[in-house]
Amino acid sequence: EDKVVQSPLSLVVHEGDTVTLNCSYEVTNFRSLLWYKQEKKAPTFLFMLTSSGIEKKSGRLSSILDKKELFSILNITATQTGDSAIYLCAGTLNAGGTSYGKLTFGQGTILTVHP
Amino acid sequence: DTGVSQDPRHKITKRGQNVTFRCDPISEHNRLYWYRQTLGQGPEFLTYFQNEAQLEKSRLLSDRFSAERPKGSFSTLEIQRTEQGDSAMYLCASSFTGTSSRGYTFGSGTRLTVV
Numbered sequence: 001e002d003k004v005v006q007s008p009l010s011l012v013v014h015e016g017d018t019v020t021l022n023c024s025y026e027v028t029n030f031r032s033l034l035w036y037k038q039e040k041k042a043p044t045f046l047f048m049l050t051s052s053g054i055e056k057k058s059g060r061l062s063s064i065l066d067k068k069e070l071f072s073i074l075n076i077t078a079t080q081t082g083d084s085a086i087y088l089c090a091g092t093l094n095a096g097g098t099s100y101g102k103l104t105f106g107q108g109t110i111l112t113v114h115p
Numbered sequence: 116d117t118g119v120s121q122d123p124r125h126k127i128t129k130r131g132q133n134v135t136f137r138c139d140p141i142s143e144h145n146r147l148y149w150y151r152q153t154l155g156q157g158p159e160f161l162t163y164f165q166n167e168a169q170l171e172k173s174r175l176l177s178d179r180f181s182a183e184r185p186k187g188s189f190s191t192l193e194i195q196r197t198e199q200g201d202s203a204m205y206l207c208a209s210s211f212t213g214t215s216s217r218g219y220t221f222g223s224g225t226r227l228t229v230v
Contacts, residue, residue, distance in 0.1 A: 004157075006157075032218070034218050034219070036221075041223040041224060042119075042206065042221040042223045043158070043206075043221050044221075045218055045219070045220070048218045088157050090157070090158075092218070102148060102160045102163055102171065103148070103150075103160065103208075103219060104160065105150075105157030105158045105159070106157050107155070107156055107157045108155075108156070108157045
């Protein structure tokens, strides 16, 4: 059965700190790993990682995938209170051709940033 | 409207009643997914459609759950004879089958409370 495990499950930091969130996966016929930020409602897309070793960056957030070791990390530098949220990672599989399959989510990391 | 819409946003029902939720995906997306999320957990896959065909259904989904996508556009998820354990956020997502750098788009969810 496909499995995605995130660590830590929760993290409390102060504004300005740098955090690293971890995600390991076991997904049959793996295609991509995705990171989402979830506040009170729908998960919002952060990154999709398909190739190993290529860092994706968006502002203070960055992420990288290691397909050999089956894990990914999400880094947030200079954290702000607005970064407080649940961060979800999910693996998706090949579903034929260029098609993506369902997402298998980890349990999430709850990040709390204090002023 | 460029997002995924779900209706209703909240539903409170008595145990034993039937409930139905609706999801309107992004119009050009041909895949539609249903997930369930309980407090402190990541979203759990329930089922997904490509156009009107239901391609996969989770083994965790009991016979009380049924989903349809009759014309390949909107979808409904029905839960019959609700139980307190059905209380959760029900999320809908849509995607292309082809390559997409943004992956999946989620709706804001329907929060079900069974009393």
